[in-house]
Amino acid sequence: METVKKIFKFDFTPTIILYICFMVLTGLLVYVDVQPIGPGGSLVGLGTINEYVFSHIGKSVFWYNLTQLLGKIAILYMIGFAVYGLVQWVERQKIRRVDKDLIALAILYILIALHYVVFQLFIINFRPLLVINKMEASYPSSHTMLLICVMVSAILQFHYRIKKKALRIVAEIFSGAVMVVTVVGRLLSGVHWFTDILGAILLSAALSTFYYALAKRMRAYQASQPVKVKTKKKKAKRNK
Numbered sequence: 001m002e003t004v005k006k007i008f009k010f011d012f013t014p015t016i017i018l019y020i021c022f023m024v025l026t027g028l029l030v031y032v033d034v035q036p037i038g039p040g041g042s043l044v045g046l047g048t049i050n051e052y053v054f055s056h057i058g059k060s061v062f063w064y065n066l067t068q069l070l071g072k073i074a075i076l077y078m079i080g081f082a083v084y085g086l087v088q089w090v091e092r093q094k095i096r097r098v099d100k101d102l103i104a105l106a107i108l109y110i111l112i113a114l115h116y117v118v119f120q121l122f123i124i125n126f127r128p129l130l131v132i133n134k135m136e137a138s139y140p141s142s143h144t145m146l147l148i149c150v151m152v153s154a155i156l157q158f159h160y161r162i163k164k165k166a167l168r169i170v171a172e173i174f175s176g177a178v179m180v181v182t183v184v185g186r187l188l189s190g191v192h193w194f195t196d197i198l199g200a201i202l203l204s205a206a207l208s209t210f211y212y213a214l215a216k217r218m219r220a221y222q223a224s225q226p227v228k229v230k231t232k233k234k235k236a237k238r239n240k
Contacts, residue, residue: 018202100215119137
């Protein structure tokens, strides 16, 4: 029990503030300035600002295809870290011996998936465009949420794990660029309302700060644990 208290004793204030902001925006979309401006006359909250931004930006196949491609990079990142953690698990034989910040990363990925499922079940609004000839949930932009969470957590992992400075800087800059281009490109593509992108930014910021605080605390806890030294008896048996 004491171990659990130590692990979860971290500053989650930024996470709470950001998540409250996200929920407030969600509430506004449900109750404020709801207009039938979506496909088939579907209702969209904060309709005035959403319609204004969409009408001035329009749509772009180029940005849509580019952001779809960048999304695959995020999936590769996730697979890479998952494999890395699995290898540690196999080599160290017990999951509790896996690096604690990788455990925190797995928790982040689970939270991303849970939020995606929730907003697929409880739809706030639909996309402004029919991408696959049917109405799809649009809020928050799952693409934007995924890219921000994965890239921010990857940058933190790279900063901790990559020892060569030049390689670390390249990896961090690349990840940051992918994240920024995706956020901007997803809005310019026209497949999301402005508030879809804003909501995704707030939600992913909340999840990312949660991951950062949890990983930091778990890593500190792991470093504080005494290194186990094999007894002379075990050494003697091994020498025989």
